[in-house]
Amino acid sequence: MTRAVVATGLGAVGPWGVGVEALAGCLAQGATRPVVVDRSAGYHAPGGARTALTASGLDLSALVPPASARRMSPPARFAVAALRLALADAGLANADHERTGIVVGTAFGPAFVTEQLLIQLLRQGPEAASPAAFTESVASASAAQMAMAVGARGPNLAITQRETSDLAALAEGARLVATGAAERVLVAAVDEMIPLLHAVLDRFRALARPGADGAEVARPFDRRRDGFLAAEGAAVVVLEAEPDALGRGARPLARLAGVVRGFDASAPAWDWGTGSGPLAATLARGLRRAGVAPGSIDLVVSGASGARRGDRLEAGVLTTLFGQRLPAVVAPKGTVGEPGGAHLAAALLAASGRAIGPTRGFEEPDPELGLRPSVAEKLPAPRRTLVSALASGGAATWVVLDAPEPSPARAV
């Protein structure tokens, strides 16, 4: 049994604020406020990246009551807040969730409580360890908190697949809806950015370094790119079977026209590989299976982040797939960084016809890449969007999103 799947709701919280409109505003204006990361723990190597896009000052109390927020790790709070927004957006704020599934994608899991637990265990001994910190330290804690917040009793799982965790979660959520294992699925992409993680990423030289003016700029596909912007936050997407959604008069944001997953075995554990040819072949085969002609794609929302090797791999895959007929490519991570769900949310916004701004940070083409991302402030609304996310370590996910059919409900 396979059912067509549509996205009917979107919620997001992050460094830009609370709600999808705040994200859309940030993408349109490019207004982000990097925060200087606390180095007092001594984790950082000298020099290197100083800032991150953090969401620690957000007031989420209207979405996550403080009494329950106290029992949650920061990423669980982000996820539950985004969940409330997404359900409201879908018109499901008061729905029954007996058969609702939850799929969370997280690159790093609950880093803060994990760090706390390690400090307790390694410095103070086993008796100092907090049982509550342990239960909140598992990667699936956000999925459990989301389920408890709304009584979602369907399948519940968390996926950790680095930079492709968001789209991998969307893919699994779509599977659960398509097979009927769940009536609907709430897909979350969530992460937090803490000084320890920032320091570790910087030691791997993964983060954008300060330029001559001191600013750290992620430059997707730019010749001078030297890393990504560390970020945090959450996005939640509501997935339903198309007949269910239309039957209840919902207005889909997008229809999932295809999911393709692949792996680049040339990647080392800690970086991207060079297997753009085989990845492009996997993508081409998957699109064929889904009945999606590359020529029918008129926008690519790329997961390129400013990573040196990651963007090269991404460019290689796109230029191999599309050849001379490359559609407009926009890389929102130049504005919103990663991880934290903003890439997924931006992709849904774009597919639903909203503007997501140009590829910020891109100025100088890299002759090695043969790809120039779009710097247009506004592109025509796409009919078909390809969303990509290639992970360090080798995994890759692509999702094809179609603009929603004009429906009778929409016309009313």
Added chain:
Amino acid sequence: MSGEPVAVTGLGAVSGFGWGVEELWRGVLSGASAIRDFHRFDHTGYRTHVASEVPDGPALDPEAGGPRLTLADRFALVAAAEALAGARLPERLEGAAAGLFFGSSTGGMFESEQFFAQLVGRPRRAPIGLLSAQQPCGPGDAVARAHGVTGPVETIASACASATLALGAALDALRSGEIELALAGGSDSLCRLTFGGFNALRAVDERPCRPFRRERAGMSIGEGAAVLVLESRARAERRGAPVLAWLAGVGASCDAHHMTSPDPQGEGISRAVAAALADAGLAPAAIDFVNLHGTGTPANDSAEARMLARIFGARAPALPATSTKGCVGHFLGAAGAVEALVTVLCLEHGLVHPTPGEGTLDPGLGVDLVVGAPRALPAARRALSTNLAFGGANAACVLLHPEAA
């Protein structure tokens, strides 16, 4: 709403009994437990001093496969190589439409702890290489890399239900035609975070765990990996592959009840079991034995007993049941994989392995636990395996004898 079964054509395992499926099978049949004193790290000051530790082996040599591989990577790589060889498949899978679906709870956490301990003391000297495969996806990615997997590669990190959920993801990917072959399994190594966490929760038994016994007082942590080669029926038949069993259905649910305690009425796990049976197109009466999650915590075992009563009704007290955790401890993110693998072996040999553990069976539970010696069930054709996780995530799978599909 049932779907096609897929063939299990290869098995690989690393456990406290040793490096291989044969070692694991001999161990679980022996009635002895691999849960004992262990040496991976200093456990002074903890409530318990037993765990099931993988014995030394050539794959633990830092030079084997490169110094950056974590323990969990090494377990996974050995198990995957054994599974592929057993399935008579080549080492490289570029030519196959292959994917990988793994469960892991902590991936390279043991190595991350060493990094972190040095970072806290002397930050500039902390060797970053220890973190290169820190996340739960480390072992799965390592296997995919080693064998040239080109299709979906995904690690599910849903604590103790991870690997069974991974089997479900693999099953659907095979049924949909996205892939024809999957490496499905999981890997986790002992680490202070997990050991200390369960210690803080007072969820560990001082003695080796005693599933379904009146005296049960908690779980025992284990480590290891298990990998199953899954193939579509068409592919398995086309190449004349050895079919060891069929994976016929996977179901999942969430209690949405509590972060650590299962729903005491067993309602959540019952819904996962019902979904797995529906996916396999079977009625409860078709099930011949059950491999339970059986951690040995008072709450888990009691919730599972309630599940048996809910699903199997009057037949529950006479349904043979076992817990592999009594033998090799709790594999955490890989538990569902090693338990599915052992269930395949039980079907193949017509033998249900005994569940070690001191004490007497808890009469209040009404579970027909196999104890002491293996129980011969030569006519067994269909079995169920269950897992319950933190946060109320439940999963179950149905496996069939080769002649039952």
